[in-house]
Amino acid sequence: MTLKLGCIADDYTGASDLANTLTRAGLRTVQTIGVPAADLALPEVDAVVVSLKSRSIEASLAVARSREADTWLRGRGARHVLFKICSTFDSTDDGNIGPVMDALAGDAGDGIVLVTPAFPETRRTVYQGNLFVGAVPLNESPLKDHPLNPMHDANLVRVLARQSQRKIGLVDLATVVHGPEAIGHRLAELAGQGIGAAIVDAVFDADLTAIGAAALNNRVSVGASGIGLGLARALVEGGHVQSHGLAHHADAPVGGLAACLAGSCSQATLQQIAHAETIMPVLHLDAAGLIAGPDETRRALAWARERIGKGPVLIASSATPDQVSALQARHGRDAAGHAIEQAMADLAEGLIGAGVRRLIVAGGETSGAVVDRLKIPGFLVGPEIAAGVPVLRAIGAGAGDMLLALKSGNFGGPQFFADALGLMR
Numbered sequence: 001m002t003l004k005l006g007c008i009a010d011d012y013t014g015a016s017d018l019a020n021t022l023t024r025a026g027l028r029t030v031q032t033i034g035v036p037a038a039d040l041a042l043p044e045v046d047a048v049v050v051s052l053k054s055r056s057i058e059a060s061l062a063v064a065r066s067r068e069a070d071t072w073l074r075g076r077g078a079r080h081v082l083f084k085i086c087s088t089f090d091s092t093d094d095g096n097i098g099p100v101m102d103a104l105a106g107d108a109g110d111g112i113v114l115v116t117p118a119f120p121e122t123r124r125t126v127y128q129g130n131l132f133v134g135a136v137p138l139n140e141s142p143l144k145d146h147p148l149n150p151m152h153d154a155n156l157v158r159v160l161a162r163q164s165q166r167k168i169g170l171v172d173l174a175t176v177v178h179g180p181e182a183i184g185h186r187l188a189e190l191a192g193q194g195i196g197a198a199i200v201d202a203v204f205d206a207d208l209t210a211i212g213a214a215a216l217n218n219r220v221s222v223g224a225s226g227i228g229l230g231l232a233r234a235l236v237e238g239g240h241v242q243s244h245g246l247a248h249h250a251d252a253p254v255g256g257l258a259a260c261l262a263g264s265c266s267q268a269t270l271q272q273i274a275h276a277e278t279i280m281p282v283l284h285l286d287a288a289g290l291i292a293g294p295d296e297t298r299r300a301l302a303w304a305r306e307r308i309g310k311g312p313v314l315i316a317s318s319a320t321p322d323q324v325s326a327l328q329a330r331h332g333r334d335a336a337g338h339a340i341e342q343a344m345a346d347l348a349e350g351l352i353g354a355g356v357r358r359l360i361v362a363g364g365e366t367s368g369a370v371v372d373r374l375k376i377p378g379f380l381v382g383p384e385i386a387a388g389v390p391v392l393r394a395i396g397a398g399a400g401d402m403l404l405a406l407k408s409g410n411f412g413g414p415q416f417f418a419d420a421l422g423l424m425r
């Protein structure tokens with residue numbers, strides 16, 4: 001297998017979002033959980049997305065794991081590696097976007113790196129270096145209340161400058177609309193001024209095509225699924241990859257019971273849970289109880305076992321920003337998040353033990369904890385449930401025949417859970 005594109009994603013939902021985008025753009029793609037073990041049988045693919053759970057860990061660990069993934073991908077022929085970050089630039093002043101970017105670009109010998117989280121399909125656009133979520137700047141969007149990385153600055157040149165050792169510049173939209181060559185010239189100009197990474201504006205899909213073509217001249221880029229789409233288009237249009245139609249190996253029915261777990265506290269997920277209440281039994285967990293000990297998880301599993309034979313159920317720890325802040329004030333942000341994620345992983349394990357084979361998980365960190373606990377080594381990409389969220393089929397020994405959907409907190413319409421269950425048979 002000679003890879004045409006290597007990708008390192010900083011969380012598992014983000015990885016499935018990217019794998020979905022690449023697949024739909026014609027690249028045969030597989031998502032692996034961590035660097036694949038030598039005995040994992042991978043199909044013949046054009047792109048591998050290595051999923052890491054590195055968004056909210058200590059920066060030096062994120063760098064070490066990303067480098068390991070980079071070595072694996074390059075060892076399989078990938079000339080270009082995309083570091084997939086969140087379209088809402090989820091990070092803190094300590095990282096991990098800047099430190100990982102610095103390490104990968106340094107290793108690759110790239111003088112300047114293109115960086116853009118723009119993904120217009122999900123209404124993430126960048127203008128004059130400022131990230132918009134829908135109609136509002138990042139710092140006015142629900143991301144200002146994210147439980148782990150509240151985003152308070154929409155100016156990504158500033159945000160990245162606080163995290164990176166490199167000087168950060170901007171390639172503005174007026175340049176991007178003139179195409180890949182103009183972007184290349186501007187990058188060379190910036191590099192000549194000692195700038196080592198540039199936020200690139202993108203508002204429309206066509207901007208991504210130009211950015212992708214320009215990015216392929218480098219060995220590393222940083223961004224969300226939008227730049228992934230641009231890179232995939234450039235690979236296909238440049239004749240490096242023959243476009244493949246959607247392979248439907250990932251959507252054969254598995255049967256078995258179905259369940260949903262929600263650990264995301266995003267506004268979108270809270271709305272989706274409210275809608276789910278109209279179509280299935282929903283259990284709202286006591287988050288403080290989850291942190292206190294195993295009783296709350298046992299109660300939830302008993303609740304689920306009583307109902308799940310009759311149809312899907314949803315179990316949620318999700319809470320409003322005020323409730324999240326109150327809990328974090330008592331237990332600390334990271335400790336609360338980690339304990340709840342582990343409780344959700346316990347629940348997932350219990351649900352699989354009860355016969356669940358179709359599992360929907362809302363929340364990036366939550367999905368990471370669940371997939372790690374279930375020891376799933378990788379996924380094939382199936383039909384798209386919503387922009388950025390595909391049906392996934394588990395691969396690898398021990399994974400069993402299972403379908404999953406890993407939903408980024410912010411993605412999907414109000415009926416997401418119903419939409420997912422409709423496609424996961």
Ligand SMILES: Nc1ncnc2c1ncn2[C@@H]1O[C@H](COP(=O)(O)OP(=O)(O)O)[C@@H](O)[C@H]1O
Pocket residue numbers: 147148263264265266287317318319323324327328336337338339340341362363364365366367407408409410
């Ligand atoms: N009720 C709650 N109070 C505090 N934190 C919570 C609560 N429920 C979930 N969390 C934590 O909030 C974080 C949500 O992050 P994540 O799962 O990545 O969702 P998203 O995709 O919306 O970012 C996780 O660490 C999760 O454990």
Ligand SMILES: O=C(O)[C@@H](O)C(=O)COP(=O)(O)O
Pocket residue numbers: 011013014015017018085086087088224225363364365388407408409410
């Ligand atoms: O780019 C995106 O927005 C997503 O792919 C993503 O990374 C989502 O992260 P979570 O919201 O933490 O699931």
